[in-house]
Amino acid sequence: MSCRCAVDVHAHVIPGEFPRYLGGATPAGWPSMAPADACHRHVMIDGKNYRTVSDKCWTTSRRLADFEDMGLALQAISPMPELLSYWLAPAVGAQLVRYLNEQIAGMVAESGGQLVGLGAVPLQDMDLAIRELQYIKHSLGFAGVEIGSNINGVVVGDPRLDPFFEACEALDMAVFVHALRPAGMDRLVGPAALQQVLAYPTDVGLAAASVLTSNLMTRRPQLRLAFSHGGGTLAMLLPRLEQAVSVFPALRDSVTRSPTAQARELFYDALVFDTPTLRHLAHTFGATQLMVGTDYPFNFHDHRPVERIQDAGFDALALDQLLQANARRFLGLDPSLPRTTP
Amino acid sequence: MSCRCAVDVHAHVIPGEFPRYLGGATPAGWPSMAPADACHRHVMIDGKNYRTVSDKCWTTSRRLADFEDMGLALQAISPMPELLSYWLAPAVGAQLVRYLNEQIAGMVAESGGQLVGLGAVPLQDMDLAIRELQYIKHSLGFAGVEIGSNINGVVVGDPRLDPFFEACEALDMAVFVHALRPAGMDRLVGPAALQQVLAYPTDVGLAAASVLTSNLMTRRPQLRLAFSHGGGTLAMLLPRLEQAVSVFPALRDSVTRSPTAQARELFYDALVFDTPTLRHLAHTFGATQLMVGTDYPFNFHDHRPVERIQDAGFDALALDQLLQANARRFLGLDPSLPRTTP
Numbered sequence: 018m019s020c021r022c023a024v025d026v027h028a029h030v031i032p033g034e035f036p037r038y039l040g041g042a043t044p045a046g047w048p049s050m051a052p053a054d055a056c057h058r059h060v061m062i063d064g065k066n067y068r069t070v071s072d073k074c075w076t077t078s079r080r081l082a083d084f085e086d087m088g089l090a091l092q093a094i095s096p097m098p099e100l101l102s103y104w105l106a107p108a109v110g111a112q113l114v115r116y117l118n119e120q121i122a123g124m125v126a127e128s129g130g131q132l133v134g135l136g137a138v139p140l141q142d143m144d145l146a147i148r149e150l151q152y153i154k155h156s157l158g159f160a161g162v163e164i165g166s167n168i169n170g171v172v173v174g175d176p177r178l179d180p181f182f183e184a185c186e187a188l189d190m191a192v193f194v195h196a197l198r199p200a201g202m203d204r205l206v207g208p209a210a211l212q213q214v215l216a217y218p219t220d221v222g223l224a225a226a227s228v229l230t231s232n233l234m235t236r237r238p239q240l241r242l243a244f245s246h247g248g249g250t251l252a253m254l255l256p257r258l259e260q261a262v263s264v265f266p267a268l269r270d271s272v273t274r275s276p277t278a279q280a281r282e283l284f285y286d287a288l289v290f291d292t293p294t295l296r297h298l299a300h301t302f303g304a305t306q307l308m309v310g311t312d313y314p315f316n317f318h319d320h321r322p323v324e325r326i327q328d329a330g331f332d333a334l335a336l337d338q339l340l341q342a343n344a345r346r347f348l349g350l351d352p353s354l355p356r357t358t359p
Numbered sequence: 360m361s362c363r364c365a366v367d368v369h370a371h372v373i374p375g376e377f378p379r380y381l382g383g384a385t386p387a388g389w390p391s392m393a394p395a396d397a398c399h400r401h402v403m404i405d406g407k408n409y410r411t412v413s414d415k416c417w418t419t420s421r422r423l424a425d426f427e428d429m430g431l432a433l434q435a436i437s438p439m440p441e442l443l444s445y446w447l448a449p450a451v452g453a454q455l456v457r458y459l460n461e462q463i464a465g466m467v468a469e470s471g472g473q474l475v476g477l478g479a480v481p482l483q484d485m486d487l488a489i490r491e492l493q494y495i496k497h498s499l500g501f502a503g504v505e506i507g508s509n510i511n512g513v514v515v516g517d518p519r520l521d522p523f524f525e526a527c528e529a530l531d532m533a534v535f536v537h538a539l540r541p542a543g544m545d546r547l548v549g550p551a552a553l554q555q556v557l558a559y560p561t562d563v564g565l566a567a568a569s570v571l572t573s574n575l576m577t578r579r580p581q582l583r584l585a586f587s588h589g590g591g592t593l594a595m596l597l598p599r600l601e602q603a604v605s606v607f608p609a610l611r612d613s614v615t616r617s618p619t620a621q622a623r624e625l626f627y628d629a630l631v632f633d634t635p636t637l638r639h640l641a642h643t644f645g646a647t648q649l650m651v652g653t654d655y656p657f658n659f660h661d662h663r664p665v666e667r668i669q670d671a672g673f674d675a676l677a678l679d680q681l682l683q684a685n686a687r688r689f690l691g692l693d694p695s696l697p698r699t700t701p
Contacts, residue, residue, distance in 0.1 A: 167546065170545055172545075172546045172547075172548060174548045175548055176548075200542055200543045200545065200546050200561075201542045201543060201561065201565050203512055203514075203542065204509065204514045204542050204562065204565035204566065204568075204569060205514075205565070205569065205572070206514060206516045206517055206518075206569040206572050206573045207569075207572035207573065207609075207610065207613050207614070208607065208609035208610055208613055209609070210603060210607040210609055210610055211572060211610075213603075214596075214599055214600055214603040214607075214610070215565065215568050215572075215596050215599075215600065218592075218595060218596060218599060219542075219543065219561060219564070219565065219592065219596070220546065222561070222592060222595070223543050223546035223547070223557065223561065224546065226546075226557050227546060227547065227548040227549075230547070230548050230549035230553060230557075231548045231549065246599070247595070249595065250560075250561065250564060250592035250595045250596065251595075252595055252636075253560060253564070253589070253591065253592045253593075253594055253595050253631075253636070254556075254557055254560060254561070254592065256631055256632045256633030256636050257556055257557075257560060257588070257631065257632055258556055258557065259632070259633075260632035260633075260659075261552060261555075261556040261659065264658055264659050265550065265552040265556075265658070265659070267549075267550035267551070267552055268549065268550055268552055268553075268556070271549050271550055272549070289595075289598055289599065290598045290599055290601070290602035291598030291601075291602075293639070293642055293643070294594075294595070294598050294639075294643075297635070297636075297639045300635055301635070301636075316606055316607070317602075317603065317606050317607070
């Protein structure tokens, strides 16, 4: 039985249409929509069907109609990650993400307070990214931003991204890190879906680990940073990293605080499809750091996020934290809550 | 308190000297030793110090002297993975691994039954690899073979390696899969040691997952296949893979049995440096599939493998399985035990 109380931090938006590129011939990588059946469309990129998606991606009423069954009170919506488009020329990418952000703002406005926005910024250009971050904060009222686990191969913990995180901290914007163009693709044996299934959590785990080894949360202690897919593989990397810091002098010198302590300052969605794994994550990262994440409305989304958390045997306080309080803290929605880890 | 009963499946050998290459000028990648302090030498590859290592790598008496403290009755010894040398020309690699195998055989002979051999084969050439496998089985009496998590980028589950696994099954040789030249290197932020710390378990997890998605254990049900470092990141990938098989038609068609059921037919060492993680692995993979693994004698080895397992709260049966029975089954040392999973 569902509570209709949960806050979902991991749900995606695709606009129902894409505009023509303003500025000449359509650049490579600029998306368009092609009709499919009554409720679906094909997202076309460079003449190929990237993914066939449901109108729940763009029709607010269709999305809200599912909240009851899923037990949701609130959902943070972010672009389908491929649309972050870091590989486009900066001015082109900036035009596309501005359009995405305006679409998200429209859905938030239609939702009667049931949706909040996590926008996109063109991180292939730091100045443009920070300008768009200011825009989505001040003009669109978004709670935060979605970024890839790597930006054209530059992993989240890389100090080259420091100016962006400094701006996020200064603007009090939540940062949701989602897998994108992952490492490990040449280790997959099987159908294309394995990119999402195996390489996505791999890239997220390495991205989260890079935040620990580069001490990002020590440099930016007020930053609110969340990782998709339960932090991916991080939970299996963390004890080895913790041990390594006590063994390798070079790591002891460069990692200035316990990786485990740092990991317990990050947020993670609970999108792991397994109750014992969820309990292990709560033990590893703390029940104060996990949040509902569904990947709605894609095929591979969690249809029963609330029940899965209810089944895990948490006490009442932890249950409330996982279902909604942690997400409200991450999203900065409850000014009475301290933003950082209790 | 230690039991002096444990069987360690993950321990490495480096010869005290490397021979000159027989056949002309020394090829690129051929290793040599350079003196360090009294008890150490530098493994030199292409003029660089690959690693400074202790004489415990090659001196049998020094190794056996540590068994009491570590609680070991038996240790399976395999080459330092970089020495597998799959990137050398086949005839060159075959010459090097033959030398490694003879050195391992010498240490086993000196050990009074306390060491067993896991040899190397030149998998860059399938015919030479199978010939060497026959040699180490029939002439050297090894229990099995160590292979990389990928062979020059070809991951363990790739069907191109099927003839090798068919031979391992036919010859009743255990296969120990160890991380090597891993994926994910471009996601690391920090000192070089992060290759071992983060990329190694990443590559092992992807390698184990490739075995599941390619149904290797369905094709070769008698194969005994073990993964280093607790299976790396596999435990975090597995629930998502299990869910995906029920969601993506292409995966449902290609993965013919439950990935979780398949994962519980593989063996894993318990080298995860953390008791709750060890308990989670036992839950995920089964207490029948985990074995002591120490990474002895490298700096980053587990000095108290027995205590860590004793601390995890397993019942007496599971404790015995983890400490020694599973490893004896994996290594094929106890003919009264069925080789495959109970």
